[in-house]
Amino acid sequence: MRDDVFVIGVSMTEFGVFPDRSVPAMTTQVVREALADAGLDASRVGAAYFGNTGQGLLEGQTMIAGQLALREAGLSGIPVVNVENACATGSTAFSLAVTAVLAGTAEIALAVGVERMNIGDRARTMSLFDGASDVHRPDLLQQELIDLGGDVDLDRVGTRSPFMDVYAAFARAHMKAYGTTQEQLAAVAAKNHRHAVHNERAHFRKDMTVEEILTARPLAPPLTVPMCAPLTDGAAATLVCTPGVARRLDRKGVRVRSSVIGTGVRRDLHDYSRHVTRRTATRAFDQAGVCPEEVSVAEVHDATAFGEVLVSEMLGLVGEGQGGPAAVRGETTLSGRIPINPSGGLESKGHPLGATGLGQIYEIVTQLRGEAGVRQVPGARIGVVENGGGYQHGEEAVAVVAVLEG
């Protein structure tokens, strides 16, 4: 990046099932905690980027959800932008906050992500996921899943979330190409559930063995329930600023080396070389002047255990086809060569869509500050966040990759 931007405050609610916590209430909590973490007063914030995906469909609150939630949190008068980018919404808000500081729009900018998913009507919540693919062309989705060798239930598409079917089909294609096994996927999930035991903000904190995960209820073969992210309520926030502000605050800021948003392209379904995550990661590492071998710790988008396998490869943290074997060998555990998802990941920490990316940044910043306690990766210096989302034919619609330095 042209200039430096620093993360100077982070916060995150407990992730879980909280049907009584409103969007403004969760927003207020994370804004206050991020400001307290930075040692800043609300009046210092110059711009805010508000990420949420569900309040329109689920609560009827469209258009100015951020203005209303942030006013309750004590922020008004400043530029506020409501942002949506599927499951990569939170990291997109982060990217816009970084851009605002780079452009001089604000010396201090806030990114906040919040999602309330457990509000009673599960069918409606699932319909939200349908809106993350092309609602006008369900035929394309079906054909692609069949092309991928998926055994998708054609009757179900359109009436429930297709996302676990999508991930399952991706997983089967990878199994065919690289020999990835269901046991390897279970090893990824077991590692993440183990990590989450040490995360007091995680949705699930129950250690699970590979065997337990393999024999759990199948959701979309080869994926069983504990390999998939739950429906989670929660919020997270990040404050970024100029180097001058960071100096004056005399805080140990975390430097943003890059934060890049990428969009999917039409491609052959088995052509991983043009995968949105690979292309976005390449740009993010280039801009950061960092290579994947230098990464100390990563939080990646494991909406399913297979997501982590693929993303680890696309980021170059493990070799092609090595995502599964690396997990089995313990390379991605807290004490391994390249710890991935020390927070427990989406599978265990939870996946409140608009908040997820900022929850990942919370974890990486905590790690780079050396404040992660029992789950601290020793000597963490370079952290990577990868957050993906949406589905357009062929692949994910959005990927955001950020490289941070402690």
Added chain:
Amino acid sequence: MRDDVFVIGVSMTEFGVFPDRSVPAMTTQVVREALADAGLDASRVGAAYFGNTGQGLLEGQTMIAGQLALREAGLSGIPVVNVENACATGSTAFSLAVTAVLAGTAEIALAVGVERMNIGDRARTMSLFDGASDVHRPDLLQQELIDLGGDVDLDRVGTRSPFMDVYAAFARAHMKAYGTTQEQLAAVAAKNHRHAVHNERAHFRKDMTVEEILTARPLAPPLTVPMCAPLTDGAAATLVCTPGVARRLDRKGVRVRSSVIGTGVRRDLHDYSRHVTRRTATRAFDQAGVCPEEVSVAEVHDATAFGEVLVSEMLGLVGEGQGGPAAVRGETTLSGRIPINPSGGLESKGHPLGATGLGQIYEIVTQLRGEAGVRQVPGARIGVVENGGGYQHGEEAVAVVAVLEG
């Protein structure tokens, strides 16, 4: 602003009632036309900001509406962000595109706004407007309208758009404070309907007399139907770039002197000194180094004729309380001292929510290039765009003000 940014391409569909035109189809049209206007290939665009408010509630397409629409338009792989800021969505997308160029995220950035409102279910479309205020506190809205002396039908709030009631209550408060009359509001509307006769892209192109407007069907007293913006389908796009790109293209670019987003604050309903549009305009003029007296032409958010009266005052284009009298005196017509809404404004050109702000920029850029034909403001050099939206208690939730120089 720290550096220069130039508008190098603009486009706008015809605005009107087009139930068969899809969001991706309208997006494709304006992206192609903006690229053609700039003399650029799609591959040169480095980032895109997509503004839309209704596709989630009205069509079920949430989360990645922009990625899907822009891919059909030939843009994929680049950063895409879905943006929402009520009726100020289009100008918010513009502001983000400008910020991206300033930050170095992209040399060329696209802002596109699109709205499909006439899709059969009018009740559902009206419910969209409810989402532009606090859906959880309809009681606040009712109390405020009563405080303003509004005769709002309490039974109707929540079942239809409260926006015309809000504007009507604002108008009555202004009448009380400044002696503004219904005849003056009709003069504003008559002027805008006359301007639109010369705009081949306008929703309505019918000249109307003050008398015809006064005797038309009352919508929310003192507002009659021709004083209010219709439900419109349409799209608009703007390409912005660095000075280097503008030079290499050898095009007459329009310089962005400022583009500022503001959010409302809690205030006394009659305290115009802290009005969101005034505060935002002050910042926009300061950043631009321009004073209101230097403005050649303005496009302002006349969702109703009263909106134009108030905004003209808040921008300092006319004196306090002079919005109405200035219109009667002809100061704001094409040949007047300060021509306002030469396009016909939202009342006549139409108001496709997510596209409206970019439609305003289309008009101002056309004026500053001297390409507005019959409705050209002679010698236009400095243009202002003001786009507002949403409602939180006390005032509009969002205002965006941009100052452009030809």
